[in-house]
Structures are given as structure tokens and as C-alpha cells.
Amino acid sequence: MGHYYDIDDILIEEELVSVVFQKAANGVGILDPGAETSTVEQGSKVELPFWLAHELHLRQAVSVNVPACFDQKTRKEIQADAACVDLRNRCAYFYELGCKIAPLVGDKTIGALLLYAFKSRYKDVLIKAHTAAFSLAPKFMTLLTNEETNLYEAAQSSMAAFKRWRMGGARFQRAAVLGKKRRPDD
Known part of the structure; x- marks a missing residue:
């Protein structure tokens, strides 16, 4: 929480990183607004902001690729x-x-x-x-x-x-x- 208000830290967290979903996910239409369904299949490769990729990685839902x-x-x-x-x-x-x-x-x-x-x-x-x-x-x-x-x-x-x-x-x-x-x- 020490860098919560630091604008540079916020911008770092917004950097896009490539992830591969380890599990299928429902209700994530926000990841691709042009998609016909709001699901992501297992093995799908998606670009996510670092903060989201980090949280999903901690929950073992995605694996993060080297940027x-x-x-x-x-x-x-x-x-x-x-x-x-x-x-x-x-x-x-x-x-x-x-x-x-x-x-x-x-x-x-x-x-x-x-x-x-x-x-x-x-x-x-x-x-x-x-x-x-x-x-x-x-x-x-x-x-x-x-x-x-x-x-x-x-x-x-x-x-x-x-x-x-x-x-x-x-x-x-x-x-x-x-x-x-x-x-x-x-």
C-alpha cells in the first residue's frame, strides 16, 4: 500500500502483459468487447494489464508470459x-x-x-x-x-x-x- 497514490506505480501496473488462461473463465467480456461470447477458453492467450494478470496469477487462473x-x-x-x-x-x-x-x-x-x-x-x-x-x-x-x-x-x-x-x-x-x-x- 506504500505506493497506492504514486502515479508512476499506477502506470507500471497498467502495462499490458501476455497471459495464457489455465482455466476457462465466464463473464469476462470486458477483456474483448468485440467478442461474441463473454467466456475465455482454457489455453487462450490474452493481453491484460499487469495488475489483473498478477491477481489472476496468484489465483492460478493464468500463467504470465515474458513481456x-x-x-x-x-x-x-x-x-x-x-x-x-x-x-x-x-x-x-x-x-x-x-x-x-x-x-x-x-x-x-x-x-x-x-x-x-x-x-x-x-x-x-x-x-x-x-x-x-x-x-x-x-x-x-x-x-x-x-x-x-x-x-x-x-x-x-x-x-x-x-x-x-x-x-x-x-x-x-x-x-x-x-x-x-x-x-x-x-
Whole structure:
């Protein structure tokens, strides 16, 4: 419940994931409004929001497939050059969704993929935040996930605050207590 009101967490939960129904289900016409019946047969493959897929998985009604943003093609691209991969286009919440989906699909390699991708891209994000010209920033920003964008913006604001301080911003001030002399006790 800690992230109940967090808009990013809500958007992560809305990401569509592919599931296969393990049991037939009645009264689920909302999944496909154009369907003639409101039933889903066992073995049907359906795209559901993560929050619904997670609940149905806990009830053993569906099995969750690995999302396309974690497929072998993406893994090979990340291993070749993680900095050039457009993760935002694949999934704006790549890292967060990966952490949530890994236990559901039972793929232990997703965690290693997330760690490798983040470590590989982290340094580039910080370097570009500190050195990139404003004309290059929009192009670079289109490749970043939501978490990386937050990191980029935090690094930029940190560097701006440092430059303000260095150019004569507020210096250390002497505490008022230090200016007072103690009276000797008689």
C-alpha cells in the first residue's frame, strides 16, 4: 500500500502483459468487447494489464508470459551496447516492470539483465547530464526510461546547484552561538 497514490506505480501496473488462461473463465467480456461470447477458453492467450494478470496469477487462473521488452532480441541488443538501446520505446518503466514481472514468470535471468542494463547505462546518463549541451539533451532523453530520466534530471539540478555555489552562492555562516563570550562564574 506504500505506493497506492504514486502515479508512476499506477502506470507500471497498467502495462499490458501476455497471459495464457489455465482455466476457462465466464463473464469476462470486458477483456474483448468485440467478442461474441463473454467466456475465455482454457489455453487462450490474452493481453491484460499487469495488475489483473498478477491477481489472476496468484489465483492460478493464468500463467504470465515474458513481456516482449525482455525478449532475446532486446537482451542481445543490451549486451552489444546498452547505451544505444531505446528502452523507453519498449517499456517506459523497464526496470520497475522487470522487478515486478520476474517472480511471476519464473525467469531468473531478468534480474541479471536489469542489473547489467542499469549499470551499463548509469554512467552514460550521469556523464551526459553533466556535460551534454542543451541541443543534444532532447535526442538523448528519448532513449531513457522513466527512472533514468529522473536520474538525469537529478544529476542536472545537482550540477546546477554546485555551479551556483561555486560562483559565489551562500557560503558557510558562523553560528550565532559562537560569537557570544561566556561569562565567568563567580
